[in-house]
Amino acid sequence: MKDFKITYDPPNEVEYINLRLETGMSGKSLEAAQIGLKNSLFAVTIYDEFALVAMGRIIGDGGAFFQVVDIAVKPSFQGRGLGKLIMKELMNYLNEHTYEGSYVSLIADEPANNLYEQYGFAYTYPESHGMYRKY
Known part of the structure; x- marks a missing residue:
């Protein structure tokens, strides 16, 4: 794998949105990105030179509930194992x-x-149904 720079800080909000x-x-929105990124429990960012090419975050309350979000790999960098690298780092965290009893979704x-199944994630259906409300 090419040498990439891995950091454990969220990206800046413009990089994130882009x-x-x-x-x-x-x-x-810029405001939502600023607030959300600073409230990350954990983040992994991967840079090629100075450009953000991949990222992933964990959000939640830090005890009972955790959510894996923002797993993203720039299309021109997909297929190089970066998604797996991000998931490995998130799973280590x-x-x-x-x-005991923490819920990770x-x-x-x-x-x-298919990637997430490799790390032990399973579908909740039929015991529960994932739902959302978008603004």
Whole structure:
């Protein structure tokens, strides 16, 4: 794998918004990005030179509930193992910071669900149904 720079800080809000849009994810307002990023429990960012090419975050209350969010790899960098690298780092954090009974969730878009299954994530249906309300 090419030498990439890995950091454990959230990206700046402009990089974050641009990477989300470039990877087909929904846009976020600058204000929402600023607030959300600073409240991350844990973040992994991967840079090629100075450009953000991949990221992932964990959000939640730090005890009972955790959510894996913002797993994104720039299309021109997909297929190089960066998604797996991000998940490995996120799982290391979760393995060290969760407690008996902690609930870790994520929303998986296809085909990324195949990646998440490799890390022990399973579908909640039929026991429960994932739901959301978007603003």
